[in-house]
Structures are given as C-alpha cells and as structure tokens.
Amino acid sequence: MPTRVHEFDWPDRVVIGTVGLPGARTFYLQVRAGKQMVSIALEKQQSSLLAEKIDEILDQLITVEGNPFSVPKGTPVELVDNEPLEEPHEQFRTGAMSLGWDPSTAQVVIEAYPMADDDPDEEPLEAEAAEFAEMMVVRMPVGAARAFAKRTREIVAAGRPMCELCGYPIDPEGHTCTPPEA
Template sequence: MATRVHEFDWPDRVVIGTIGLPGSRTFYLQVRTGSQVVSIALEKQQSALLAEKIDEILDQLTAVDGNPFSVPSGTPVELVDNDQLEPVQEQFRTGTIGLGWDPTTSQIVIEAHPLTDVDAGDDVASPEVDSTEAAEKLLVRMPVGAARAFTQRTREIVGAGRPICPLCGHPMDPDGHICTPPGP
C-alpha cells in the first residue's frame, strides 16, 4: 500500500488548537497552504512535548557562532496567530512524531504518523493491515520564525486547560476535585 503524504513545504499556517472544554478538549495540529487544510488529532502531552523540542532545537541553533540561520530568540510579533482553528476534518489520530532540522532550507521538519495498533498497546496487529507502512503521514517544513510562533501558541493552548492542584498535581475540575496528596 502506498503511503499518502500530506506535505507542506512553506505553509501559510501551522498551529495547535483545540475543540471542546477544558478537561475534554481534543488537540489538533492544523496546517494550511492556500485552500489545502489538514488537521490531525494529538494528545495534550504530544502537543506540549512538540513545542518543547522545537524550542530546544531553535535554542541550540541560536547558540551556533554567528547564528547563521537567523533563528529569532523570541517570537516575531507579526507571526503571532491567535485565530481559531479552521473547520476541522480529522485526517488521523497521531501516533509517532518525528522532528528534525533541514539546514539547506533553514526549516524545522515535523513528520507525524497515524496511531497504529502497536502504538495503542495491542500485542497483535490486525492481519489485514501492514503495520510496517502507514497509510498516510503528515510532513511539514516550517521556517524558524513560524516555528517560534508555533511553540508560543502551543504553550498557551496547553496552559489554558484546567488548573493544577498545588497539593496533588492533578487537574482540578470546575465542579469539584478529590485531592489525594502524595504520600511521604
């Protein structure tokens, strides 16, 4: 089976957004170029880790003598995107995510693959599905300024969820919280 690749080389928009209320939000990575829009679902933790790792890569690049890739240390104001997600048609739920750097184009590269039976924790994959090759994937290349804006927005979206209990560290619901502080 051939892999369908949703590829975006210089996207107009790359954002993390959510649908739903805190406590039951669904996170989406949404990419758009012109009229082509792809939305993939991911977990809150995947979103947070993606932003963290992108910032780590960018911070390492700024430390290179002379900053040859012109990586901004902060988010360029003109690239801040606080708009809502465009209408979402979920392409797939994300399993594994690869992250890299392309020095020839000075872009962050994100490669996302669908959740598989193996990713979900099943011991045996379905015999009808070749688990060695995904049916589709998302491949995004974004410039360094857009990557900084992406990480800023992602951190804000992740942080906009339920408040964390200072005693037990678990999220608190608006209708109550049963706190079980950690033991000694």
C-alpha cells in the same frame, strides 16, 4: 500500499488548537497552504512536548557562531497567530511523531504518523503492509516555528488548573485529591 503524504513545505499557517471544553478538549495540529488544509488530532502531552522540543532545537541553533540561520530568541510579533482553528476535519489521530532540522532550507521539520491499529483479533501484518497508509510532513521557517511553539504552550496552559497538592487537573465539578506522602 503506497503512503499518502500530506506535505507542506512553506505553509501559510501551522497551529495547534483545540475543540471542546477543558478536560474534554481535542487537540489538533492544523496546517494550511493555499486551499489545502489538513488537521490531525493529537494528545495534549504530544502538543506540549512538540513545543518544548521545537524551542530546544531553536535555542541550540542560536548558539551556533554567528547565528547563520537567523533564529529569533523570541517570537516575532508579526507571526503571532491567535485566531481559532478553521473547522477541523480529522485526517488521522497521531501516534508517532518526529522532529528534525533541515539546514539546507533553515526549517524545522515535523513528521506525524497515524496511531497504529492494535486490534488483537487481527492477523499480524506482513512487513510491507505494516507501512503507514498516510503521514504528514510540515516544514516551518525558524520564525514561524518559534511562533508555533509559543502558541502551543499557551493553548496547553489554557486547560484545567493543576492542583498544588497532587499535581492532577482540577475539574470544574470539583476535585478530590490525595497529596503524595512526604
């Protein structure tokens, strides 16, 4: 089965956003180029790690002598996107992701694959059929990648506050924690 690739080489918009209340939010990676838009669901931890790793790549590139890729140290103000998600229609729920750098275009590259079906009642798939039915590839210039990482960190941090004693989120209904033993 051929893989359907949702590919965005120079997207108009790449954002992480959420739907729902803290504690029950669904995170989406939403990409739009012209009239083509794809929204994929992912976990909060995936969102956070994605932002962290993008910043790591960009910070490493800044140290290259002469900063040949013009990587900004901070987020360019003109690229800040605080708008809400457009109505997300989940294309797939993200399982594996990869992150890379394309020096030929000076772009950060995100690849996202759907979660694998782990139904124990199903027969094992043959090697050829085990390929993913679809995936998403997003290429972002360095300034857009820096703005994406900043927004993502803010979205992740906007959730439930963390308990200072146990480190778990505090629900609006209350919180019972057991502090770790010293």
